[in-house]
Amino acid sequence: MTTAEGRGANQPFLQEIVGPTLKEKWDSWIEINPETAQKMGIQDGDLIWVESKVGKLKTKARLFPGTHPTCLHIPYGQGHKAYGRWAKGRGINPNDLLVREYDYLGGSVSYYSTRVKVYKA
Numbered sequence: 001m002t003t004a005e006g007r008g009a010n011q012p013f014l015q016e017i018v019g020p021t022l023k024e025k026w027d028s029w030i031e032i033n034p035e036t037a038q039k040m041g042i043q044d045g046d047l048i049w050v051e052s053k054v055g056k057l058k059t060k061a062r063l064f065p066g067t068h069p070t071c072l073h074i075p076y077g078q079g080h081k082a083y084g085r086w087a088k089g090r091g092i093n094p095n096d097l098l099v100r101e102y103d104y105l106g107g108s109v110s111y112y113s114t115r116v117k118v119y120k121a
Contacts, residue, residue: 030074042120052098
């Protein structure tokens with residue numbers, strides 16, 4: 001919430017408080033359930049790849065028990081190629097992984113149907 005989908009990424013004071021639950025700041029991370037990570041041989045702080053049909057990103061794994069065992073959390077707000085001195089070239093953009101599929105029942109784009117493969121870098 002501190003970077004508001006990236007709109008606050010150019011503010012240094014917001015970069016300092018972006019991930020308080022994991023003591024993360026100034027970069028991106030991927031939250032993984034600790035039990036799931038253990039099965040995959042991933043430890044807290046490992047660099048990992050997350051790959052979908054449309055993209056592939058590398059960043060740090062952070063183990064977080066609040067993550068559902070079959071899901072990943074990639075916080076928004078980083079991953080800018082521009083946007084000023086404090087945001088440029090920092091982090092990853094989870095939008096680069098999203099498959100644009102249509103939800104025929106709801107009548108909109110289905111962003112939550114993206115499946116990914118996760119492995120150590």
